[in-house]
Amino acid sequence: MDIIKSYSGEIKIFGLDNKKADEEIKENVGVVLDDMFFPEILTPNDINITMQGIYKNWDSKMFNDYLKEFSILPNKQIKTFSKGMRKKLEIATALSHHPKLLIMDEPTSGLDPVARAEIIQIFQTFIEKDDCSILLSSHITADLEHIADYITFINNGEIVLSKTTNELLDKYGIVKCTEKEFKKINKKDYIKYKKSKYEYEVLVPNKKEFKAKYNISVIDKITLDDLMVLMIKGEE
């Protein structure tokens, strides 16, 4: 979004160069940043008036409908809102100019489970529309498992892994075995392993194939948390 300058390479959004077509791209993107970013002394009504003068496609009716849906009072100053309400207001703002892409940095962090579930529900409704997508960064992996179609795992600025969620959750598995069993496993058949006090945890890219090849019965379903820990802390 040009908030940070790029030093090399190019970025294309909707097939357009992000520097040359800045305005066109931003008209079609809704953004929610990590921190709160609306001046606290404004009211949701002020945000509505402001955005009318910023986005060509701003939809006041849609915005007010969202406010009603989220029980946000339009005339109250933002500083009186809870964290969850502020996040909802930010999301309502990001959605109300009919964007095709939402870019969200940790939209659910710091929220209680109920608010999180509500927000995930809004996202789900949004992506059900044909040409709409969300780019979401989150440390709350449970949310990602619920909503994401693709997962890209970045560590220290490098892409460690990029797959569809189904592939990750259905195919990948964690094999739990003894040292003796572990030594029988071919290096090609696993990605990483972690040695704990009593057992070995081995990350395998294909549960079914592994099961057919080796006589090890304990293969657990993987969660994104396990995957992250093993990918970063595991040994090759």
Place this chain on the structure above:
Amino acid sequence: MIGFIKKDLAMIKSNFKLLAILIVIYTVMGLMDKMDISFILPFMCVMIMISTFSYDNYNKWDAYSISLPNGRKNSVKSKYVATILMTFIVAIITTLLSFLISYINTKSINYEQILVTMFGTVFGTLLVLSVMYPIIYKLGVEKARIGIVLLVFGTVIAGTLLLKYVDLSNVLKSLTFLEDYLIIILIILAVIMVYISYKISVKIFSKKEF
């Protein structure tokens, strides 16, 4: 850009009351033939607008504003336009009130004196804006406040030294022919000054990362 201006005005709407009170005080003092504080009013507009920089910074609005269409350019442009607009509106109100006060007090209106005072005040206000805004964009409001204090001190010291060692009366005498064109010169200078300041601010803000 209109959206950004609306946002800034919405943030300072509580200050409009203060401005209105000041205008009333000015009128009362003028009618009582006490001190003329008309110069304070347009100047207040810049001071009030500077507070929007604090709000923006404190609430991390700047990073978000960049993600809006044409955000980098428009957020800077809107600050200048909103400040100049407010200054002009307040200056016009003050001028009209000055005419009224002058008429009530003396039954005649000293147009020339009032207009020259107002042009001078608006010029001074625009000078402050032109100096302050690029500094604020570069250093942030807090450091810019220290910057402006140093700047004022520097100017005063430089001015004092200049008066001590240089005989200004000759210089002033040679400039008297400019007197007739004073207002036009002030307008041209103000336009150049604000334009250069705006360009510098845009350049500074276009390089900022959040």
